[in-house]
Amino acid sequence: MKDPSGEPPVTAKDAPESSGTQADKPWRINVGGCTMEFPREVLLQDGLKDTRLAVLFHRFDESLLEDTDGITFIDANPHYFIWLDVKLGFLKAGWIDDIKLFSDDCPVKAFYHDLFFAKTTLSMTPQNDQGSEAFQNFMAVMGRFIKSSAARGTGGYKVLSAVVHGTTVSTTDATLAGLDTFGRRFTEFAAPVTDDSVPTATFEKVVDFVRRRRLAPEAVTALPIADDWPQLLSAFEMYDLMECVYLTMIGKSHSRIRRLFRSSQHGWSHEALLDRVAGAKGGLLFVIEAECGPVSPSWTRLTSRAASLLPALRAWLTGFFSRVWAVSPAPCQSSNTCDESEVRHHILACLIDGPLIAPSDPTAAVRTGRLTTFYSISGAFKDEGIVNIAMPDDQHFVEVAATQGAVKGSDGVSSGNVAIGGGRLWLGYGVDCRPGPDMRSCGHWVERDELPAGKTYLGGYSSTTGRATLAGSHLFTAQRLEVYEVSTTRPAEPVLSAAKLQELINMTGNANATPKLLYKGACDGWMYPTMLAKVGTATTLLLVIKDTGDHVIAAHLNGQLKQPADATAVETTKCPLALYSVCGAFSEADGITHIAVPDDQQYVNVARTQGAVKATNGVAVAGYVAIGGGRLWLGIGGPDGRPAGDLRRCSQWMERDELPTGKTYRGSYDDTSGWAHLGCCADLHVCGHGNLRTAAGVGQHVDRQWLSE
Numbered sequence: 001m002k003d004p005s006g007e008p009p010v011t012a013k014d015a016p017e018s019s020g021t022q023a024d025k026p027w028r029i030n031v032g033g034c035t036m037e038f039p040r041e042v043l044l045q046d047g048l049k050d051t052r053l054a055v056l057f058h059r060f061d062e063s064l065l066e067d068t069d070g071i072t073f074i075d076a077n078p079h080y081f082i083w084l085d086v087k088l089g090f091l092k093a094g095w096i097d098d099i100k101l102f103s104d105d106c107p108v109k110a111f112y113h114d115l116f117f118a119k120t121t122l123s124m125t126p127q128n129d130q131g132s133e134a135f136q137n138f139m140a141v142m143g144r145f146i147k148s149s150a151a152r153g154t155g156g157y158k159v160l161s162a163v164v165h166g167t168t169v170s171t172t173d174a175t176l177a178g179l180d181t182f183g184r185r186f187t188e189f190a191a192p193v194t195d196d197s198v199p200t201a202t203f204e205k206v207v208d209f210v211r212r213r214r215l216a217p218e219a220v221t222a223l224p225i226a227d228d229w230p231q232l233l234s235a236f237e238m239y240d241l242m243e244c245v246y247l248t249m250i251g252k253s254h255s256r257i258r259r260l261f262r263s264s265q266h267g268w269s270h271e272a273l274l275d276r277v278a279g280a281k282g283g284l285l286f287v288i289e290a291e292c293g294p295v296s297p298s299w300t301r302l303t304s305r306a307a308s309l310l311p312a313l314r315a316w317l318t319g320f321f322s323r324v325w326a327v328s329p330a331p332c333q334s335s336n337t338c339d340e341s342e343v344r345h346h347i348l349a350c351l352i353d354g355p356l357i358a359p360s361d362p363t364a365a366v367r368t369g370r371l372t373t374f375y376s377i378s379g380a381f382k383d384e385g386i387v388n389i390a391m392p393d394d395q396h397f398v399e400v401a402a403t404q405g406a407v408k409g410s411d412g413v414s415s416g417n418v419a420i421g422g423g424r425l426w427l428g429y430g431v432d433c434r435p436g437p438d439m440r441s442c443g444h445w446v447e448r449d450e451l452p453a454g455k456t457y458l459g460g461y462s463s464t465t466g467r468a469t470l471a472g473s474h475l476f477t478a479q480r481l482e483v484y485e486v487s488t489t490r491p492a493e494p495v496l497s498a499a500k501l502q503e504l505i506n507m508t509g510n511a512n513a514t515p516k517l518l519y520k521g522a523c524d525g526w527m528y529p530t531m532l533a534k535v536g537t538a539t540t541l542l543l544v545i546k547d548t549g550d551h552v553i554a555a556h557l558n559g560q561l562k563q564p565a566d567a568t569a570v571e572t573t574k575c576p577l578a579l580y581s582v583c584g585a586f587s588e589a590d591g592i593t594h595i596a597v598p599d600d601q602q603y604v605n606v607a608r609t610q611g612a613v614k615a616t617n618g619v620a621v622a623g624y625v626a627i628g629g630g631r632l633w634l635g636i637g638g639p640d641g642r643p644a645g646d647l648r649r650c651s652q653w654m655e656r657d658e659l660p661t662g663k664t665y666r667g668s669y670d671d672t673s674g675w676a677h678l679g680c681c682a683d684l685h686v687c688g689h690g691n692l693r694t695a696a697g698v699g700q701h702v703d704r705q706w707l708s709e
Contacts, residue, residue, distance in 0.1 A: 026038060026039050026040075027039075027040045027057070027061075027072070028071055028072070029071065029072045029073070029074055029081075030067045030069075030071045030072065030073045030074070030159075030170065031073075031074045031076055031077075031078045031081040032074070032075065032076055032077060032078040032169065032170055032171065032204075032207070032208070032211075033078065033161060033167070033168040033169045033170035034078035034081075034082070035071060036078075036081065036082065036085065038081065038085055039085065039088050039089065039092065040054075040057045040058065042088040042089075042091060042092050043057060043058070043088075044058070044124075045091070047098065048099075048117075049124060050119050050120060050121075051116065051117045051118065051119060051120065052115070052116055052117070052118050052119075052120050052138065052141065052142050053116035053117060054124065055120055055122050055123075055124055055138065055142075056116075056142050056145060056146075058124050059122075059123075059124055059125065059126065060142075060146055060150075063146045063147060063150035063153060064145065064146060064147065064155075065147045065155055065156065065157075065158070065159055065172060066159070067159045067161075067170065068159070073159045073170065073172075074145060075144075075145060075155065075156075075170075075171055075172045075174075075175060075211060075215075076112060076145075076211070076215075077108060077109075077112055077208050077211075079108075079109075080108070080109055080112040080113070083109065084099070084113075084116075087099045099117070101113050106225060107222045107225070108208065108212070108222070108224070108225075111212055111216070111222070115141070115215065115216070118141075120134065120137070120138050121134040122134040122135055122137075122138045130151075139152045143155070144174070144214065144215050148174065154174065155172060155174055156172035156173045156174030156175070156177075157172075157173055157174075158172065158173050159171075159172055160172065160173055160176060160183075160186040160187065160190070161186065161190060162185050162186045162189070162190045162203075163190065163191065163192040164192075164198070164200050164203045165199070165200045166192065167200045169200070169203055169204055169207055171186070171207055171210075171211055174214060175207075175210055175211050175214045176210070179210060179239075179240075179241065180240070181239055181240035181241075182206075182210065182239040182240065182241055185239065197231065197234070198231075198235050198238075199231075202226070202228075202231055202232055202235050203235070205224035205226065205232060206224075206232070206235050206236065206239060206241065208224065209221065209223065209224055209241075209244070210241065210244065213244060218253055218254060219253055220247075220248055220251050220252070220253050221244075221247075221248050222248070223245065223248050223249075223385070223386065226384075226385075229378065229383070229384030229385050230345060230378060230384060233245075233377070233378055233384075242287075243257045243259070243484070245386075246285060246287070246349070246484065246486075247486075249349065249375055249377070249386050250285065250351050250373070250375075250486065252486070252488060253490070254488055254489045254490035255486055255487065255488050255489065256282075256486070256487050256488075256489060257285070257484050257485070257486050258484060258485045258487075259482060259483070259484050259485075260276050260277050260280060260284075260483050260484065260485050261273055261276040261277060261481070261482065261483035262481075262482050263439075263440075263478070263480055263481040263482070264480065267438075268438035268439045268440050268481070269438055269439070270401070270403060270417040270418075270427075270428055270435070270438070270439060271403045273356075273417075273418075273427075273439065273483065274356065274358050274400075274403070276483070277355065277356050277483055277485075279355075280355045280356075280485045281355065281485075281487065281525070282354075282355075282485045282486050282487030282488070283351060283352055283353040283354055283485070283486045283487070284351070284352050284354075284355060284356060284483055284484070284485060284486070285349060285350070285351045285483065285484040285485075285486050286349060286350045286351075286352075286420075286425070286427075286481070286482075286483055287347065287348075287349045287377070287480075287481070287482045287483075287484070288347070288348055288349070288350075288425075288442065288444075288471070288478050288480065288481050289345075289346070289347045289478065289479045289480035289481075290346040290347075290348075290379075290442075290471040290472050290473070290476045290477070290478060290479060291476065291477045291478070291479040344378070344379040344380075344458065344472065345378050345379050346378065346379030346380065346470065346471050346472040346476075347376075347377040347378045347379060348374065348375065348376055348377060348380070348444065348470040348471055349374070349375040349377055350372065350373070350374050350375070350420055350421070350425050351372070351373045351375070351486070352370035352371065352372050352398055352420060353370055353371040353372075354368070354370050354371075354526060354646075354648060356398065356400050356418070357400060357645030357646060358400045358401070358402050358403075358645075359400075359401075359402050359405070359642075359645070360402075361402060361405070362402045362403055362404040362405065363402060363404045363405045364401070364402055364405050364640075364642070365399055365400060365401040365402070365405045365406060365407045365408070365638075365640070366399070366400060366637070366638075366642060366644065366645045367397055367398070367399045367637050367638035367642075367644050367645070367649065368397060368398050368399075368400070368644050368645030368646055368648060368649060369396060369397050369398075369644060369646075369647075369648030369649025369650065369681060370396060370397060370398045370420075370648060371396050371548055371682055372391050372395070372396045372397075372398070372420060372421045373388060373389070373390065373391065374388075374389035374391070374421065374424065374425070374446065374470065375387065375388055375389065376389065376470040379458075379470070379472060380457065380458060380459050380468075380469075380470040380471075380472075381455045381456060381457055381458060382455075382456035382457075382458055383456070387452060387455055388452065389446055389450055389451070389452065389470070390450070390452075391421050391422075391424070391450070391548075392450075393547060393548050393549060394422075395421050395422040395424070396421070396548055396682075397421075397422065397644075397649050398418070398419070398420050398421075399418070399419040399420075399638065400417075400418050400645070401416070401417050401418070401435065406430075406433060406434060406435050407419045407426075407435075408433055408640075409423055410423070412433075413431050413432065413433070414426070414429065414430075414431060414443070415429075415430050415431065415432075415433045415434055415435055416428045416429045416430060416435050416436065416441075416443070417435050417436075417439060418439075423443075423445075424444065424445055424446055425442070425443070425444050426442055426443035426444070427439045427442055427481075428441060428442075429441045429442055429443040429475065439478070439481060440477050440478045440481075441475075441477065441478075442471070442475070442476055442477070442478045443474060443475050443476075444469050444470060444471040444474065444476070445462065445465070445467040445468065445469050445474050446467065446468050446469070446470065447467055447468075448461065448466055448467065448468055450468075451468055459472065462474055491523075492520065492522035492523050492683070494685070495544050495545075495546045495552060495683050495684075495685050496544060496552065496582065496685075500582065501515070501544075503591075503592060504542070504544070504554055504580060504582060504592055505542070507580065507592055507594060508542070508556050508578070515542055515687035515688065516687060516688055517685060517686075517687055518534050518535050518536075518538055518541075518686050518687060518688050519531050519534035519535055519684070519685070519686040520683070520684070520685050520686075521647060521648070521683055521684040521685075522683050525646075526646035526647045526648045526684075527646050527647070528609060528624045528635055528643075528646060528647055529609045531647055531686065532561070532563060532609070534686070535560075535561055535686050535688065537560055537562075538560060538688035539558075539559060539560045539688065540557070540558055540559070540688060541555075541556075541557045541559070541560065541561065541686060541687065541688050542554060542555075542556050542557075542685075542686070542687040542688070543555040543556075543557070543627075543632075543684065543685070543686050543687075544582070544684070544685040544687070545632075545650060545652075545681050545682075545683070545684050545685075546681070546682045546683045546684075547584070547681060547682050548682045549584065550583060550584045551581075551583065551584030551585055552581075552582035552583050552584060553579065553580065553581055553582060553585070553632075553652055554579070554580040554582055555577060555578070555579055555580075555627050555628070555632055556577060556578045556579075556580070557575055557576075557577045557604060557627070558575050558576040558577065559573055559574075559575025559576070559577075559604065560573070560575075561604065561606045561625065562604075562606060563606055563608055564606070564607075564608050564611070566608060566611075567608045567609060567610045567611065568608065568610045568611045569607075569608055569611050570605055570606065570607045570608075570611050570612070570613050570614075571605070571606045571607075571608075572603055572604070572605050572606075573603060573604050573606070574602060574603045575602065575603065575604060576602060577597055577602050577604070577627060577628055578594060578595070578596070578597060579594075579595035579597060579628065579631065579632065579652075579654070580592055580593065580594055580595060581593040581595065584666075585665065585666060585667050586663050586664055586665055586666060587663070587664035587666060589664075590663045590664060593660060593663050594660065595654060595658065595659075595660065596658065596660070597628040597629075597631065597658075598629075598658075600629075601628050601629035601631070602628065603628075603629070604625070604626070604627050604628075605625065605626040605627075605630075606624075606625055607623075607624050607625070607643070612624070612637075612641075612642065612643045613625065613626045613633075613643075614641070615630060616630070617630075621633075621636055621637060621638075621639065621641065622636070622637050622641050622642060622643050623635045623636035623637060623643050623644065623651075624643050624644075624647065630653075631652065631653060631654055632650070632651070632652050633650055633651040633652070634647050634650055634681075634684075635647045635648075635649060635650070636649055636650060636651045637649070647681075647684065648681060649681070650681030650684075653670070656669065
C-alpha cells in the first residue's frame, strides 16, 4: 500500500538523514508522528524567507506544540516534509534553483505546498505588529499550527498518538475535536493494535484527511487517493467519519450536515421518514446501502476486524455497531450465488437541494423542483472512489406521496412513496399503482449516456430499456437508509453581478432606475406564500431566473403580481411585459437577448395560495404563476393537474418563430410542438422599483393603459 505521494508508510527509523551538517545544527521536529531533523536555516534564503513556513519556523518556533519528548510538533503530513527535506537539501547544494511541484503530483502534496509556501508580508522578527493586517492574515491560516495556549493560536493543547503496526501516527486534540469515535482511537485505544484490515497507510490517510479538514475549513477537502477504496471506505465507516466524507462528496464548502433519519433506529415506514425530515430547511442527502451477498460486507469486515483487536477495543466496537445497526443485516434475498469475496458492496447517494414537501391531502402526491445529483459511493465502478452522476435539466424534481397516497410512474404501473429525478430513485417501490409494503423496496436507474466518461461501469443494463444502475440491481431491497440535512453557512450569491444586472435594466429602458431585491428563493425559501408576501403590491417587476446549468432568463413586467380575493381563485392581469435571455440560450456574442411576446399574450395569471393556474391548451398541468400566456411558469406541477410543492419547478418556452432574427439560438426544440426552451429554474430573484417601466419598442405597450379583467 502506497501513500498519496507514492511513498511507503513512514516510521521514525525510515526518515532520511537530514541534508544539513552538524555545524548547521538541524532542527529536530515531529511531523505527524515521524521524527526528523529539518534544515530550517535553508528557509532563510532569498525567495523562501517570505513564505509562511519560514515565518512560522523562525518567528513562532517557541509557540509550537511539543510532543511528550519535548520535540516540536507539526500537525501535517510526514510524507510531504520528507519530500521537502530532500528538496531543501538539493537547493542548499545548488542542484536545483527552486522548490516546485509537478503537474502530476498528488493533491495532498499540493495542498501542503500551497499552504506552506504561499507568500506573506509578515516580518520574520516581531515588529510590534500584532495589530497589523499582515499579522491577522498570517494567523488566520498558520495559527492552526500554533498551540492554543499562545496568543491567537488555534492548534490545540496537546499531541495525541496511536500506534498502528508498530508505527506511531500523531495529531492534535484540535484535529480530533468533535470526532468522538475516531478520537477514542487516540485516547482509550492508543496502545499498539495489529489489524490487517486497516494497514498503516490507510490509517495515515484517514488521519490526514481529518487534519486537512481542520487546516482548511473553508475549502472542500479532497478525499485520499487509495489503491483499495473499499478498505479506506470501511475505515471511514468504522471511525464514524462518513459525514465528513459526504461533505467532500457533495463538494460544498461552508456546509453543515446533520442526520435526520436512520432506518435502523426509526424503521422503514414512509410516515416515519416524513415525520423525521419535517421542518428541514436545507437540502437532503439520501444514503442507501443495497442488500448484496450472503451478509452485508460492511458488517462482515467490521466484526472480523473487531476479532483481531484488543479485548477492550473489540468489546467497545461490538457494542457500538450493535447500537448503530440495531441488528445484524438479514441474508441477501437475491437468487444469485457467489463467493463473498466477489460481492461488490453497493452504496449510492442522492442529494436534493431542498426539503421533502408532502401534500396536505393524505391521498395525494406532489411534484417539487429540486436540483438533484446522484453518487456511487461504492460498487458500481472499477477503481471505486466516489463517482458523480449529473442529471438532465428537466429531471431535477422530486415527487412525494402523502401517507395514504402514491407517486404514479409514467408507465402506468410503477408507484411508490418517493420518486426522485424523474423516477431514477424510488423509495417504497411497488406496482399496480400501489407503493411497496415499506421503503425497503427500492428501484434505481440512470440512462446509459448519463454514466460519466472516463469511468468503467461494472454493473448490468436493463434488457428492455438499456438503463444502468448504481445499486447492483434495478429493483433491490435496501439494507440501510439514512437521510441527512445539508445546510450552508455561506450567504447565497446573486444570480447576476451588479454590472450584468445594470446591463439588463438598461435594456428595459430604465438606465437610471435602482431595483430593490424583494425576494430571493435561495435566501427566503421557495414557498409560494413567502414570495407573495415579500413581493406584495410592488409594481414594475423584474424576475431573474437561473437554471441548473449556465442559463439565466428574465421577465420584465410593467405591472404587479395581483392576487385574487378568493383563496382558491386566479387573477389575470394584462400588462406590458418582455422576456430576456441573459446568457446560455444564445451565442455569447449576442449578449443579453430580448424576446418579444405577442401582444395578445401580454398578461399574467396569478393564483392565490390555495388556487392553481391551469393550462389552456388541454394539457393537464398547473402552476402558481404563468407569464406571457404560459411562456414562463413558476411552480409548475406534474400531470395530475396540481401545482408543484413550491416555486422551484419552473418552465419556459417560446414559439420557434418568436426567436429574434440575427441571433444564434443554441438550444433545442420540442419534438412535438416545435417550441424552443430556454432552461429550467434553479434560483429566482424578484426585484421591484416604481421607476422601472417597459422600454419603448419592448412589447409595444409603453403608453397603453389596460383595464383589469
